[in-house]
Amino acid sequence: MIDQRHNAPRRYFVDAQGHRVLVGLSLEETAEFEALDLAPTETVQIAAETGLGKASGAVDDARWLELYSKHEAAWRAWIARSQAERPQDLGFVNYA
Template sequence: MSDVENDSPRRYMVDGCGRRVLVGLTIEETTEFETLEGSTACSLYHVQDPWNERHVSCRSHREGRWRELYAKHEHAWSEWIAQSRARSTDVSRLLN
């Protein structure tokens, strides 16, 4: 799914328990994101919606969740980059 909109590569960090997670996501969300990223089996069938008799694509639901997690990660990554740049600017001012 990551090539759908030419997304940037994912960025990982180590959490407080020493686990590799995507910036801004919990270990559970990282695992879910990676599962959704690699899953193609669900796109082979549709699930019946019992409330209004519409066919709802399982793939679109999974892709929606993937996009939700990716947006959360991307937002946290952008904030981290901005903070890193601000710290870098402060350090360079001290050196000049």
Template sequence: MTRPTNNAHRRYFVDGTGRRVLIGLTSEETFEFERLDSKLVLDPEDGQDELRGRDIWHAAGEQRWLELYEKHEGAWKTWKVQHAPTNP
């Protein structure tokens, strides 16, 4: 998480409708990513640890999470290059 004293850029911005979204994702994709992220981290299947007993839905959720993450990460890297401070 970005702290106020940290110089790291935030990965969210406010879109044209006033919604907080991850760079490179739509508001719907951001909602889906955050839902999947909390599901994968906070709700392992049947209370088991993440290394056991995954079903097809869980694997599909992980795949979708990865797709959204890669889309965001690519846009984030582009944004960082475009907004990098220039040295005189």
């Protein structure tokens, strides 16, 4: 069960070696996603505008989106499973 009243659940877990891994991704995919996420967008935009590295920027964007989509799908499935395991508390409903 997840206590979501005070803190939202983390979107990652810590593996046996102490590495932070995003839900639904491998350690390598997490590292790749974070590297792509930190890539300076101004540099990619300038390269795209000048025609230099345009294909590379598009490939990077596509790969980032692919990894994010994989993570998001796994995250949503995990939240749905967690909510299904939680007992229903309908204290706001007046049954009388």
